[in-house]
Amino acid sequence: MSERRARAHALIRGLYAITDAALMPPPAFAARAEAALRGGAQVLQYRDKSNDHDRRGREAVGLLSLCRQYGATLVINDDVHLARNIGAPAVHIGQGDTSVQEARALLGPEIIIGVTCHNSLELAIAAQLAGADYVAFGAFHPSPSKPDTVLATPDLLRAAKKQLSLPVVAIGGITPQTGSFLLRAGADALAVISGVFAAPDVEAAARRYARLFG
Ligand SMILES: Cc1ncc(COP(=O)(O)OP(=O)(O)O)c(N)n1
Numbered sequence: 343m344s345e346r347r348a349r350a351h352a353l354i355r356g357l358y359a360i361t362d363a364a365l366m367p368p369p370a371f372a373a374r375a376e377a378a379l380r381g382g383a384q385v386l387q388y389r390d391k392s393n394d395h396d397r398r399g400r401e402a403v404g405l406l407s408l409c410r411q412y413g414a415t416l417v418i419n420d421d422v423h424l425a426r427n428i429g430a431p432a433v434h435i436g437q438g439d440t441s442v443q444e445a446r447a448l449l450g451p452e453i454i455i456g457v458t459c460h461n462s463l464e465l466a467i468a469a470q471l472a473g474a475d476y477v478a479f480g481a482f483h484p485s486p487s488k489p490d491t492v493l494a495t496p497d498l499l500r501a502a503k504k505q506l507s508l509p510v511v512a513i514g515g516i517t518p519q520t521g522s523f524l525l526r527a528g529a530d531a532l533a534v535i536s537g538v539f540a541a542p543d544v545e546a547a548a549r550r551y552a553r554l555f556g
């Protein structure tokens with residue numbers, strides 16, 4: 343196994359919290375992100391669909407520094423240029439985003455690349471062959487944060503664990519209760535937006551997920 347994929351196995355596990363601009367409006371953005379890290383998030387994805395480049399740059403740099411402080415891994419969603427500009431350790435791309443090959447060519451051999459594979463093992467096998475370092479499946483439950491997505495079943499996690507050699511992330515409407523079932527089906531990480539960031543006490547909510555990983 344390559345050094346990078348071994349690193350992905352070590353880093354892409356546990357609670358994978360994803361930021362949300364609507365649930366974390368300024369000035370509380372950084373404080374809510376830090377609360378998730380205090381609660382035990384091991385991965386933090388910066389997901390912001392706006393075109394406000396200055397704010398996005400500032401927020402991403404702030405998150406990178408927070409993640410370093412807490413020993414967590416920052417993942418930049420969609421924007422490979424932002425990931426390169428701030429020196430992020432990981433990037434997440436969807437099927438409609440930059441390809442794995444383009445991302446790798448731009449970002450180099452060290453960066454961890456994760457790929458959305460919806461409910462398709464075939465997409466995941468292709469992502470692994472293309473050089474991805476983790477795959478994400480979902481939505482496992484209807485998601486308030488992304489209502490228009492397809493649904494996946496836990497059997498897909500079982501099949502993926504048999505056929506792939508990458509960490510597998512589950513996403514979509516995951517609660518601590520449903521998360522424990524997905525972990526038993528083989529998920530290495532649980533990616534969560536609203537379960538963490540819509541909670542009144544973000545740290546306590548994050549801890550409820552983090553505890554599932556012992
Ligand atoms: C961990 C993780 N899994 C899936 C997604 C969804 O990515 P994508 O399909 O590109 O959709 P957007 O999040 O960009 O709207 C994700 N971001 N993170």
Ligand SMILES: Cc1ncsc1CCOP(=O)(O)O
Pocket residue numbers: 480481484485486487488491513514515516533534535536537
């Ligand atoms: C980005 C994304 N991709 C599939 S579901 C989803 C949103 C997950 O958010 P939530 O945890 O609030 O359902």
Ligand SMILES: [Mg+2]
Pocket residue numbers: 419420434435436439
């Ligand atoms: Mg995307």
